[in-house]
Amino acid sequence: MTDLVVVGSGLFGLTVAEQAAARWGADVTVVERRDHIGGNAHSETEPSTGIEVHRYGSHIFHTSNQRVWDYVTRFTRFNDYTHRVQTVHRGEVYPMPITLATINQFFRAAHGPDSARELIREQAAEMQGRSPQNLTSRSRPHRSTSVRSLHPGVHGQAVADGPAGSSCVGDSPPAGALHLRCAILQRPVRGPATDGYAAWLSRMADHPRITVRTETDFLAPGHALSKDAVVGQVPVVYTGPIDAYFDFEAGS
Numbered sequence: 001m002t003d004l005v006v007v008g009s010g011l012f013g014l015t016v017a018e019q020a021a022a023r024w025g026a027d028v029t030v031v032e033r034r035d036h037i038g039g040n041a042h043s044e045t046e047p048s049t050g051i052e053v054h055r056y057g058s059h060i061f062h063t064s065n066q067r068v069w070d071y072v073t074r075f076t077r078f079n080d081y082t083h084r085v086q087t088v089h090r091g092e093v094y095p096m097p098i099t100l101a102t103i104n105q106f107f108r109a110a111h112g113p114d115s116a117r118e119l120i121r122e123q124a125a126e127m128q129g130r131s132p133q134n135l136t137s138r139s140r141p142h143r144s145t146s147v148r149s150l151h152p153g154v155h156g157q158a159v160a161d162g163p164a165g166s167s168c169v170g171d172s173p174p175a176g177a178l179h180l181r182c183a184i185l186q187r188p189v190r191g192p193a194t195d196g197y198a199a200w201l202s203r204m205a206d207h208p209r210i211t212v213r214t215e216t217d218f219l220a221p222g223h224a225l226s227k228d229a230v231v232g233q234v235p236v237v238y239t240g241p242i243d244a245y246f247d248f249e250a251g252s
Contacts, residue, residue, distance in 0.1 A: 002029040002211070005230050007218045008239030010039025014204040015071075016237050021209035028210045031225050033217040036198075037205055039239075043197040052196045059197060062190035076200035081191030219244055 003026040006017045013030060014037070020026040036042050040056040061078065063069055085096040094102050103119070104111055111119060193200045205212050213225060218240070221228050227245075230236060238245055243252060 002234060003027045004029070004235050004237065005218075005225065006030045006237045006239070008032065008039060009037035009201070009205065009212060009214075010239060011041055011201075013039070013237065013239045014201060016239075017210050018204050018207060021207045026209065029225065030205065030210060030212045031216050031218045032212065032214045035215050037212055037214065038197060038201040041197050041201065045196070045198070052198075054197070058192075060190055060192060072200075075203040077194040078191035079194050083190060 004017075004020050006013045006020075006028060009017075009030050009032040017028045017030050021028050030037070034042075036044075041054075041059050042056065043052050043054045043059075045051070046053050060081065060083065061072070063072075086093050087096045088094075089106075092105075094105055096102065100111065100113065100116055103109070103116055107119070216223070216225055218225065218227055218230075218238070220226060223229070243250065
C-alpha cells in the first residue's frame with residue numbers, strides 16, 4: 001500500500017509528491033484523471049514543427065521567492081524573458097499595466113512613489129464614500145485625464161468590467177484606488193521553461209518512489225484508488241475542485 005495519495009498532477013501536486021518522496025522517503029501515488037501530468041501547465045510538442053504547444057493556454061513562471069527559485073531550477077532552466085505590455089491612447093504608446101512610469105507619462109509629471117500615492121488618494125477622495133464595483137464607476141468622468149481610459153482590457157476582460165480595489169503604485173493603497181494586475185512585472189525571476197513545461201514536470205515526477213496513474217478519476221467509485229477506497233486508509237492530498245470532492249453538497 002502506498003504511503004500517500006496525491007490527487008492531481010499540477011505544480012502543487014507534483015511538488016508535494018516529489019518532496020514527500022525525496023525528503024521523507026515516502027512511497028507516493030499520484031492520481032490524475034487526464035491522460036497526462038502537469039494539470040493546466042501541461043505542454044506538448046507539435047510533431048511536424050517541433051513547436052511547444054500549451055494546450056490550456058500559455059504560461060510564464062514567475063516568483064520573487066529565492067527558495068522557490070532554487071527548487072524549480074533543479075528540474076529546468078528558464079529563458080531570458082522580459083514581460084512588456086503596451087497600449088495606445090490617443091496616438092501615444094504607454095506601458096501597461098499601470099505603473100509609476102505610466103502615471104508620470106500620462107500626467108506629464110515626475111512623481112515619486114509618495115507623490116503618486118497622494119495623487120491616487122486625491123482621485124479616491126472624489127468617490128465621496130461610494131464603493132466602486134468596476135473601473136467605469138471608479139473613473140473620473142469629468143476629466144479627460146482619467147487613468148482608466150488608458151487600459152483597453154485586463155487579462156482579456158473589458159476594462160469597464162475590471163475590478164476596483166488596490167493600486168500597483170503602493171503596498172497599502174487607499175480604498176477606491178484603481179486595481180490592475182501587475183504582479184508578474186514585480187517578480188524578479190520569470191520566464192517560460194527552456195525545454196518546455198512537459199519536460200520540467202516529467203522530471204519532478206521521475207522519482208523511484210513516485211507512481212503516476214493517469215486516466216484515473218479519484219472521485220469515480222469502483223477502483224482501488226477511488227475516494228471511497230482510499231480516504232481513511234492512507235493520507236490524501238487533494239488538489240482538485242473542492243466542491244467536487246464534497247459532491248457539490250452546497251451547490252455547483
